[in-house]
Amino acid sequence: MERRMTRRTLLGAAAATGAALALGPRLRWFEPALATGPAEPAGVRFVPSACEMCTARCPIIVRVRDGVVEKIEGNPKEGATGGAICARGNAAVSLLYDPDRLKYPLIRTGERGSGEFRRATWDEAYAYIGERLTKIKAEHGPEALAVARRPNPNDPFLLTFAQAFGTPNVFTHESTCPQSRNVALETTFGTLMFHDYANCDYLVLFGRNHFETLTVPQAQGVIKAQARGARVIYLDPRFTPTAAQATKHYAIRPGTDLAFALAMIHVIVREKLYDPAFVATYAAGFDELEPFIAPYTPAWAAEQTGIPAAEIVQVARDLALNKPRSAVEYGWFTASFASDFQLRRAIAILNTLLGNLEVPGGTFFTKGLAKYAKPLGSWKRPTPPKPGKPRADGAGVPGRYPLAPVKDGIIHHLPEIIMTGQPYPVKAFLAYRFDPVASVPDQQRTIAAFKQLDLLVTMDVYLTDTALYSDVVLPECSFLERTDPAFEVSSLVPKIRLRQQIVPPMHDTRPAWRVFKELAGAAGIGDSFGYRDIDEVLTAQLAPLGLTPDDLKKAGQWAPPDAKPIYLRQQNRQAPLPLATKSKKIDVYSEHLHEFGFPPLPVYTAPPQPLENRLYFVQGKSAVHTNIATQNVPWLHELRATNEVWLHPTAAAARGIKDGDLVAVRSDRAEQRARAKVTEFIRPETVFVYHGWGRLSPGLSRVTGKGVSGNRLLPARTDPISGSALLRDTFVEVLKV
Numbered sequence: 001m002e003r004r005m006t007r008r009t010l011l012g013a014a015a016a017t018g019a020a021l022a023l024g025p026r027l028r029w030f031e032p033a034l035a036t037g038p039a040e041p042a043g044v045r046f047v048p049s050a051c052e053m054c055t056a057r058c059p060i061i062v063r064v065r066d067g068v069v070e071k072i073e074g075n076p077k078e079g080a081t082g083g084a085i086c087a088r089g090n091a092a093v094s095l096l097y098d099p100d101r102l103k104y105p106l107i108r109t110g111e112r113g114s115g116e117f118r119r120a121t122w123d124e125a126y127a128y129i130g131e132r133l134t135k136i137k138a139e140h141g142p143e144a145l146a147v148a149r150r151p152n153p154n155d156p157f158l159l160t161f162a163q164a165f166g167t168p169n170v171f172t173h174e175s176t177c178p179q180s181r182n183v184a185l186e187t188t189f190g191t192l193m194f195h196d197y198a199n200c201d202y203l204v205l206f207g208r209n210h211f212e213t214l215t216v217p218q219a220q221g222v223i224k225a226q227a228r229g230a231r232v233i234y235l236d237p238r239f240t241p242t243a244a245q246a247t248k249h250y251a252i253r254p255g256t257d258l259a260f261a262l263a264m265i266h267v268i269v270r271e272k273l274y275d276p277a278f279v280a281t282y283a284a285g286f287d288e289l290e291p292f293i294a295p296y297t298p299a300w301a302a303e304q305t306g307i308p309a310a311e312i313v314q315v316a317r318d319l320a321l322n323k324p325r326s327a328v329e330y331g332w333f334t335a336s337f338a339s340d341f342q343l344r345r346a347i348a349i350l351n352t353l354l355g356n357l358e359v360p361g362g363t364f365f366t367k368g369l370a371k372y373a374k375p376l377g378s379w380k381r382p383t384p385p386k387p388g389k390p391r392a393d394g395a396g397v398p399g400r401y402p403l404a405p406v407k408d409g410i411i412h413h414l415p416e417i418i419m420t421g422q423p424y425p426v427k428a429f430l431a432y433r434f435d436p437v438a439s440v441p442d443q444q445r446t447i448a449a450f451k452q453l454d455l456l457v458t459m460d461v462y463l464t465d466t467a468l469y470s471d472v473v474l475p476e477c478s479f480l481e482r483t484d485p486a487f488e489v490s491s492l493v494p495k496i497r498l499r500q501q502i503v504p505p506m507h508d509t510r511p512a513w514r515v516f517k518e519l520a521g522a523a524g525i526g527d528s529f530g531y532r533d534i535d536e537v538l539t540a541q542l543a544p545l546g547l548t549p550d551d552l553k554k555a556g557q558w559a560p561p562d563a564k565p566i567y568l569r570q571q572n573r574q575a576p577l578p579l580a581t582k583s584k585k586i587d588v589y590s591e592h593l594h595e596f597g598f599p600p601l602p603v604y605t606a607p608p609q610p611l612e613n614r615l616y617f618v619q620g621k622s623a624v625h626t627n628i629a630t631q632n633v634p635w636l637h638e639l640r641a642t643n644e645v646w647l648h649p650t651a652a653a654a655r656g657i658k659d660g661d662l663v664a665v666r667s668d669r670a671e672q673r674a675r676a677k678v679t680e681f682i683r684p685e686t687v688f689v690y691h692g693w694g695r696l697s698p699g700l701s702r703v704t705g706k707g708v709s710g711n712r713l714l715p716a717r718t719d720p721i722s723g724s725a726l727l728r729d730t731f732v733e734v735l736k737v
């Protein structure tokens with residue numbers, strides 16, 4: 001079941017870490033604490049698993065002594081992480097033992113939002129949900145149920161539940177995260193693209209804050225590149241840890257990144273610095289690009305961005321000089337300004353001009369397990385009927401949001417649908433590993449809508465802000481107390497990884513595979529869950545690969561033997577690429593966008609300008625917290641207990657604000673209070689807060705009511721092309737209280 005590590009293997013891990021540390025002090029965030037103690041005493045186990053403190057799901061080794069989890073470390077065998085984990089991964093121990101965790105099912109007894117619940121048994125909770133779902137289905141049809149989750153290894157259970165119930169209204173969080181990027185990439189290449197950070201020589205980052213807003217494997221890739229001498233150009237209105245590590249930081253004016261990108265295209269085209277053979281072989285519409293890009297000069301971009309024209313020219317030339325081992329990163333959180341979709345299109349065009357696809361140090365198509373071995377299998381389940389109605393949010397629906405992905409939807413439209421009953425009634429909502437009240441803009445509207453529902457169910461590990469308004473709260477086992485299905489981690493080389501149970505559940509909590517099976521039984525759709533336990537699910541998954549659940553439990557992860565990175569164009573620069581656009585080419589000029597009435601080339605729209613006294617309201621994530629998930633996790637709370645309002649000294653002085661003063665941040669929607677942090681690390685027309693505070697639920701006892709919630713201040717605006725939320729194009733006033 002588990003892997004016993006001897007002192008010798010531990011020393012091996014220490015040596016590997018030592019090698020990584022030799023890269024320099026910037027590694028300090030990733031340094032795994034090493035197991036201590038002279039010898040491995042009896043009663044100590046080391047079990048491989050996968051972290052769930054964020055969705056990078058790094059491989060970990062958990063040290064357990066006499067049934068108590070003592071320490072979490074990175075799995076030293078993982079090359080991509082260098083055997084390291086981050087502070088959040090380390091702190092999972094304190095989540096496991098946090099007295100604030102959900103300990104048993106809850107059924108609401110008071111008004112929604114009152115926080116009055118009673119302890120319920122699982123059977124009571126299932127019966128409550130099952131009865132209401134059956135009634136809602138009979139009265140309004142199955143599409144009256146919406147479900148949402150942050151994608152995770154338990155997706156097959158939630159998706160099977162939704163499909164068997166018959167609803168098309170399945171959401172992810174994506175419209176508040178990378179949707180404009182994803183749609184731009186799918187429009188241009190027909191699929192997503194990824195970066196070969198470690199082998200890159202010149203990398204341009206539009207606010208991708210690798211050394212603060214982390215995933216360990218990506219950050220390690222950038223560190224490896226920099227250790228070889230790679231240059232990193234970083235644009236952010238704020239001076240961040242990535243700015244500190246970058247070759248060059250430009251404090252760009254918020255929302256003007258597209259101007260910088262267009263001017264770089266201008267220089268590369270005008271000076272003929274692109275890869276002509278690549279463009280001729282793979283690109284469609286280059287002829288249209290030339291006249292289109294002519295007006296977007298560096299001088300014009302300098303006015304927009306506040307960055308000198310000569311600097312823009314230099315970055316463009318350096319990018320081209322280093323091609324194909326150079327890239328402009330597509331970014332991750334891209335739910336920001338209305339120009340974001342076209343920014344990601346412009347970046348796609350830049351990478352095309354550099355000819356960096358499928359060569360080391362460039363960009364690549366993901367190579368799934370099926371390319372090397374066989375895809376994972378599944379337990380046997382009946383083919384679900386096709387939902388009778390289209391999605392309520394219009395994602396993928398002609399005339400509404402035809403390009404927004406059907407599999408993700410537009411979660412920030414759900415409140416409107418519930419409130420108006422248009423295009424049809426949605427009466428029940430299930431939130432799994434997702435907290436829309438905290439995460440989705442226009443919190444007031446989300447709450448008002450949730451209060452109108454006939455049924456709201458949350459499944460989480462904490463009493464979240466969404467749970468606070470729920471009828472039933474289902475406690476999932478924490479990730480250290482459960483086994484999930486194996487999941488694929490596909491990068492240059494595919495792998496499968498397993499999260500396995502380390503210790504028995506401490507409370508009356510259950511794993512997802514069990515909850516959805518039992519809930520399906522109560523809702524009369526149990527036929528789709530014909531497995532007995534998670535081992536049966538794992539057996540079915542692994543059978544095509546000739547592996548058993550025990551194989552994976554021992555090692556924690558598996559890669560096809562001798563799997564080497566595949567770069568499709570490494571040997572043959574004309575090799576076919578799996579471009580899934582209609583033209584089968586890279587759509588520099590997009591007929592597809594044109595057909596839907598959207599600009600086929602990345603036309604610039606300037607960001608809205610702040611009225612007098614107002615400031616751009618910008619948020620970002622902290623190195624020691626994950627989005628809205630960890631503010632209450634004890635060890636992480638100790639590291640950062642609240643957020644502050646970052647103001648430039650000139651903006652502060654103009655408002656009579658001193659460092660540490662209590663200030664009010666006011667938008668058209670609401671007012672929030674926190675302490676001012678007066679700092680030169682931010683542009684004067686911009687105010688910044690870390691995302692994740694201003695929480696409502698008393699169940700998050702350490703943080704309730706502390707700091708600023710962005711989503712209380714923001715309206716829910718939508719990019720008409722991708723369906724992405726626009727979370728950075730709002731202005732706020734800041735006043736001394």
Ligand SMILES: Nc1nc2c(c(=O)[nH]1)N[C@H]1C(S)=C(S)[C@@H](COP(=O)(O)OP(=O)(O)OC[C@H]3O[C@@H](n4cnc5c(=O)[nH]c(N)nc54)[C@H](O)[C@@H]3O)O[C@H]1N2
Pocket residue numbers: 052150173176177333432433434435436439440441459460461462464476477478479619620621626627628629630691710711714727
């Ligand atoms: N204003 C504003 N809004 C934003 C952002 C922003 O910067 N500003 N960022 C956006 C981004 S990038 C994203 S990705 C979204 C994220 O939005 P969410 O997906 O809502 O946020 P997460 O922090 O990932 O965590 C979701 C929930 O998962 C729960 N959870 C953690 N582990 C487990 C588990 O093992 N089981 C269960 N059942 N639950 C678990 C946590 O307790 C938390 O309630 O928010 C977006 N919203």
Ligand SMILES: Nc1nc2c(c(=O)[nH]1)N[C@H]1C(S)=C(S)[C@@H](COP(=O)(O)OP(=O)(O)OC[C@H]3O[C@@H](n4cnc5c(=O)[nH]c(N)nc54)[C@H](O)[C@@H]3O)O[C@H]1N2
Pocket residue numbers: 054177178205206207208209210212213214215235236237238240252253254255256257331332333334618619620621622623624625626627628688728
């Ligand atoms: N520690 C930690 N790591 C995380 C997460 C976390 O919450 N904590 N969340 C994970 C998730 S879900 C995501 S989506 C990724 C997000 O990864 P990123 O996209 O890197 O993260 P953000 O923190 O949302 O934003 C990054 C930076 O954008 C800057 N910015 C704001 N406006 C502009 C602008 O107009 N132009 C430019 N160029 N920059 C601007 C902000 O100042 C901020 O520093 O991180 C992932 N990793």
Ligand code: SF4
Pocket residue numbers: 051052053054055056057058084085086087088089090214215216
């Ligand atoms: S990046 Fe940190 S929190 Fe995320 S999975 Fe890896 S160790 Fe865990």
Ligand SMILES: [Mo]
Pocket residue numbers: 176177178332333
């Ligand atoms: Mo995200």
